[in-house]
Amino acid sequence: MRPTDVMRGSPPAPEAQVTRANWRSFPAIRWGFTHTREVLPTAEIRRSSQPTPILNAPRELSKLDFAAPGGKSTTIEATLRETFGDALLVMHRGTLIHEWYGDGMSRTTPHLICSISKAIAGTLGGVLTARGLLDPEARVVRYVPELENSAYGGCTVRNLLDMAVAIKFEEDYEAPAGDVVRYRFSSGWDVPPPGVDPGHQRAYLTTLRGTGKPHGKVFHYVSPNTEVLGWVYERACGMPYQRILSEYLWQPMGAEEDGSLTLDSHGMGRIAGGLSFTARDLIRFGEMIRCRGVVQGRQVVPGWWIDDIRENGDPQAWADGDLAEFFPGARYRSKWFTIDPSRNAMTAIGIHGQHLYVDWDSDTVIVKLATQPKAMDVPIDKRWFAAFNAITAHVTPR
Template identity: 90%
Template sequence: MRPTDVMRGSPPAPEAQVTRANWRSFPAIRWGFTHTREVLPTAEIRRSARPTPMPSAPRELSKLGFTAPDGRETTIEATLRETFTDTLLVMHRGTLIHEWYGDGMTATTPHLICSISKAIAGTLGGILAARGLIDPEARVLRYVPELETSVYAGCTVRNLLDMAVAIQFEEDYEDPAGDVARYRFSSGWDVPPPGVEPGHQRAYLTTLRGTGKPHGKVFHYVSTNTEVLGWVYERACGMPYHRILSEYLWQPLGTEEDGSLTLDSHGMGRIAGGISVTARDLVRFGEMMRCRGVVEGRQVVPGWWIDDIRENGDPQAWADGDLAEFFPGARYRSKWFAIDPSRNALTAIGIHGQHLYVDLDSDTVIAKLATQPKAMDVPIDQRWFAAFSAITAHLA
C-alpha cells in the first residue's frame, strides 16, 4: 500500500487505518506525522499575531548535482524522491529561494519534527537564563526535588542541555522491550502490551538510575534528559511547557501557524520529540539562529547564548560518546549538533529524517522533513549532509 492510500475512504479500509498502534510505522507514518493531533492528545503552541514576512525569490536547485557518500553521482531532485522526503525549504540571506512539498504537503501542513524539538528546548533555555528564571549551572534538584532518588539528583541543568548525564539508558528505537519502549509507554506514544501499565512521564523519570560515573564527561544521547529539562522550565516559570514555548519564543519569533505538542495521560508534554510545526515556521526558527537571535531588529534569543552554542561543546565528551564513529570531530551544545568541524554550521536532527541546518558561512538555512521508514538511517543522513554541503557551496 502506498502512503497516499492511507486513511482514504469513509471509513478507510482496515489496512489503511492509522492508530496509536501503527502511526509511526511505514506507510502509516506519512499520515501520522502530518496528523499527529488526530492520533494523540496535544496542547497548542500559539502562533504570533503578527507573522514575520517571508520574502521569496525562487531559484532552481532541484537539478543541482553532488557526490553521495557511497560515491554515486546524484541530484537534489533524486535525493528528494529516494529518501522519503516530505518537504525541503532553503532560505538564503533571509529570502526563501526553494520550497518543495511532497504529495499531500503544503505550506500550512504541520509535520512532526521529532528531536528537532530538543533544539527548540535548548534554545528556549537561553531566554529563560537571560531572564534569571533558570541557572544552567544549578542542580536539577533545585527545581524538581521529586527527582531526588533518580539519576538526575546529582546532575546540573547544563548536563541536561549537553546530553552529559551518566544514565543507565540505551536510546534503541528498535527494541520492543527496551528503555525507549518503556519511555514511550509513559508518554502515551505507544500502546503497552497486556499486563504492562503505561504510567506517565513524570513518574517514569523518577525511576531512572545512573551508571555511577561522574556527570558531564561523556556525550550520551538520551531523550529523557530533555523531558527533565522541560520539567525544570515548568517549575521555574510556573506554567506548562507549551505556554512557555509560545510566550517566550514561538510568538516573538513571528510564526505564522499554530504548532502542537503531544501530551501524556497527566498532561505533560513530550518535550524531547512531540512538537509539530510547519516547515515555514521551522525555517523562521533557523533564520533567527542564523541572525544571532534577532528577528526584525528584536533580540528574541540572547546573542551570547547562540554564541555559546556555536563556540562551545566538549570535543572530548563527543569523542568518548555515542555517535563519534558516525560523525568524528563533532560537538554538541544546548541540544544542537556541530557535525562538521570544518564548517561554521549548526544542525538539529530528528529520527525518521528531520533536519534543520543553519550554515553561517553561506548565510543559508535548510529545513528538511521526512517520513523515513527507519528511525535511524545513517546512510540517508550522510547523503543529506552531502546535499546540504552542495547547496551551501552553490549559494556561496
C-alpha cells in the same frame, strides 16, 4: 500499500487506518506525522498575531547534482524521492529561494519534527536564562526535588542541555523491549500490551538510575534528559511547557501557524520529540538562529547563547560518547549538533529524517522533513549532509 493510500475513504479500509499502534510505521507514518493531533492528545503552541513576513525569490535547485557518500552522482530531486522526503525549504540571506512539498504536504501543513524539538528546548533555555528564570549551572533538584533519588539527583541543568548525564538508559529505537519502549509507553506514544501499566512521564523519570560515574564527562544521547529539562522549565516559570514556548519564543519569533505538542495521560508534553510545526515556521526559527537571535530588529534569543552553542561543546565528551563512530570530531551543545567543526554550521536532527541546518559561511538555512521508515538511518543522514554542502556551495557567490 503506498503512503498516499493511507486513510483514504469514509471510513478507510481497515488496512489503511492509522492508529496509535501503527502511526510511526511505514506506510502509515506520513499521514501520522502530518496528522499527529488526530492520533494523540496535544496542546496548542500559539502562533504570533503578527507573523514575520517571508520574502520569496525562487531559484531552481531540484536538478542540482552532487556526489553522495561513496562517490555516486545524484540530485536533490532524486534524493528527496529516494529518502522519503516531505518538504525541503532553503533560505539564503533571509530570502526563501526554494520551497518544495511532497504528497500530502503544503505550506500550512504541520509536520512532527521529532528531536528538532530538543534544539528548540535548548534554544529556549537561553531565553529563560537571560530573563533570570533559569540557572544552567544549578542542580536539577533545585527545581525538581522529586528527582533526588534518580539518575538526575546529582546532575546540573547544563548536563541535561549537553546530554552529559551518567544514566543507565540505551536509546535503541529498534529494540522490541527495553528503555525506549517503556519510555514511549509513559509518553502515550505507544500502546502497552494487556496487563502492562503505561504510567506517565513524570513518574517514569523518577525511576531512572545513574551509572555511578561522574556527570558531565561523556556524551550519552538520552531523550528523557530533555523531558527533565522541560520539567525544570515548568518549575522555573510556573506554567506548562507549551505556554512557555509560545510566550517566550514562538510568538516573539513571529510564527504564522499554530503548532502542537503531544501530551501524556497526565498532561505532560513530550518535550524531546513531540512538537509539530509547519516547515515555514521552522525555517523562521532557523533564520532567527542565523541572525544571532534577532527577528526584525528585536532580540528574541540572546546572541551570546547562540554564540555559546556555536563555539562550545566538549570534543572529548563527544569522542567518548555514543555517536563518535558515525560522526568523528563532532560536538554537541544545548541540544544542537556541530557535525563538522571545519564548517561554520550547526544542525538540529530528528529521527525518521528531520533536519534543520544553519550555515553562517553561506548565510543559508535549510529545513528538510521526511518520513523515513527507519528511525535512525546514518547513510541517509550522510547523503543529506553532502546535499546541504552542495546547496550552500551553489548559492554562495564565487
